[in-house]
Amino acid sequence: MKAEYINPFLESAKIVIEQVIQIRPSTGQLGIKDIKFVENYIWIQIGINGQMNGDIVFGLSEQVALKMVSAMMGGYTVAVMDEMGKSAISELGNMISGNASTIxxxxxxxxxxxxxxxxxxxxxxxxxxxxxxxxxxxxxxxxELDIQVLLAS
Incomplete structure (x- = not known):
């Protein structure tokens, strides 16, 4: 697994979050870890096909997702992850991945x-x-928003 595979998603996520959430995120430590699906956590899974194949998974706690959705809604406090919230957080993942595919x-x-x-x-x-x-x-x-790259090739 090559570290450069994650860079377009990292670069795109920083740009999109800054535009949509109005916060400049900082970058944590690059690593390899086991993905464990736990409760009270949300994942946005996006498949990648072509010269790279696999999945990109954005992981965040439900509390972080609610804060991000609230920021996306112009500061309106969102207390429950309903269908509108899931749609907003899904669109965030879509925007990040779309920009990354352009990169x-x-x-x-x-x-x-x-x-x-x-x-x-x-x-x-x-x-x-x-x-x-x-x-x-x-x-x-x-x-925190975790960017996780699971690539077959």
Whole structure:
């Protein structure tokens, strides 16, 4: 697994979060870890097909997701992750991945992305825990968003 695979998603996530959430995130430590699906956590899974194949999974606690959705709604406090909140957080993942696929295209890597799938519980994950290249984005006053890359090639 090559670290440069995560860079377009990291770069895109920083840009999108700064535009949509109005916070400049800082970058945590790059690493490889086992993905464990736990309760009170939300994952946004996006498939990648083409010259790279696999999944990008954005992971965040439900509390962080609620704060991000509230910021996306112009500061309106969102207390429960309902369908509107899931739609907003899904769109955030879609924007990040769409921008990243453009970055990859400009680097000569052709990929298509699938629509985002919001996973709100471990039982509905649909794939088993695996090792992933991961890097957290730290948003002051909000929390962390983990970017996890699971690539087959």
């Amino acid at each position: 990859l295209y400009n680097q000569g890597v052709r990929v298509d992305i699938t629509p985002p799938k919001v996973i709100h519980s471990a039982q509905t994950a649909g794939f088993t825990a695996t090792r992933a290249l991961t890097i957290p984005l730290i948003m002051e006053g909000i929390g």
